[in-house]
Amino acid sequence: MRKGMRAVGVCCVLALTMSNLAVTAMAAPATSERYLHVKVDDASKGESVNVNVPLSMAAAILPTVNHGSLHNGHVTIGETDFNGVDVRAMLDAIRNAPDNEFVTVKEKDQDVRVAKLNGNLIVHVLDKSKDGEKVDVTIPMKVVDALFSTAKDNELDIAAAIRALSDARDAVLVTVQDATEHVRIWIDSHSSGE
């Protein structure tokens, strides 16, 4: 009889422990938070600025800002900024096209290259002046699509782009390098910038 009681007791303790573990596992915060990092290094002044923003926070904050050209997560841009180019039609064409280099401009002072590679829109700009500024932009096409997902032609949906970035893989989005400064914008799952 005693042995039976002991067995029941042990079973109860085991069941309690298992249920506790299950509850703890369910309650444990998911570590899937994604971060947008911005790092600016100025070697000439010995300065560096590092900003790390959780993407969920950016997605929650942006729709609440109504200031200047930013409203409800959308930014309004002037018609002149597109110079009469139908950006949506152009993006449709790029999206459906195979990986390719679409634009290559080589000038005396500047080289520009626009390409699509592995689902990313890639822009390289090389300024050949004395500062020698080099800009590399790599944006997933899904993010570009989200950016232009608004109903209005003169608006960009920044909030949707941020949400699309949350689902993107770790990636360096923008690098700008000139004679003294280095700017880097990237996304990953690390809460610190290093």
Next chain:
Amino acid sequence: MVLLGKVALGIAGTALAGIGLICSEGMIEVNVVEKQPEAHHVYVLAPAMLVPITMHFIPSRKLGNAAAEIKPWLPTIRAALEQLRAGEDVTLVEVREPGQHVLVTKSGGSVVVDVTDTDETVHVSAPIRAIESTVEQVAAAGSETQD
């Protein structure tokens, strides 16, 4: 004698419960160390719950300007604080310059600001819940002023 002991126990229990309640929202910590020309050290550790309580004693008209300025940004502040509170610990901003280092972090339910330069070091830590309560009270003071 036994009755006296019971009374003492009751008082001690109430005091402990009171301290526990006051400290339940965490502590605000301010630590300033001046290095030059003379070394000064200011250290304040106060229960965060005292801030919203203190706000009750400030006349609404005195908070009018702050309330008016904060009003357009209230939804943004609310969203930011809510996300901060729910999120993981993170280094939000780090600035390094020759002789100066600024660090803004979210650490264990608090926003922490650390500034180190050649003249002084400053450390401020404030629980996010206390910041939320204070912001709401400033905003409420604005609506009272309008009424």
